[in-house]
Amino acid sequence: PRMLDINQRCRAMMAWRGDPAVHVTFFEDLVGASGGGDAGRQVQELQRIASHLGLWLPRKMAGAIAQNLHGGTETFRRGRIAASRERMSAGQRDLFKKVAGDVLIELGYETGYNW
Secondary structure, three states: OOOOOHHHHHHHHHOOOOOOOOOOOOHHHHOOHHHOOOHHHHHHHHHHHHHHOOOOOOHHHHHHHHHHHOOOOOOOOOOOOOHHHHHOOHHHHHHHHHHHHHHHHHOOOOOOOOO
């Protein structure tokens, strides 16, 4: 069977946005300050995930969970926002732009193709 390319896979998942049965989260919302994000945003996102699951998660407990998401676990490989840019060659970036650059723009990761 033929595998879907990254554009097709992303678009299939992007179609879930707006479905009340689905909670969409982003890496940047979960990585926290240790990964170049924001600790408050991380705690809020954990609380939103819990709420979506019908659970109440006190801020203090969400903070404790947040502290264990980054570092000392295998949750995040490197756990740094935009780290993929450092690992992609110019050729890989060009290919990604061709295949799925529009997806990055639609999701707000890029504003154009000059990255």
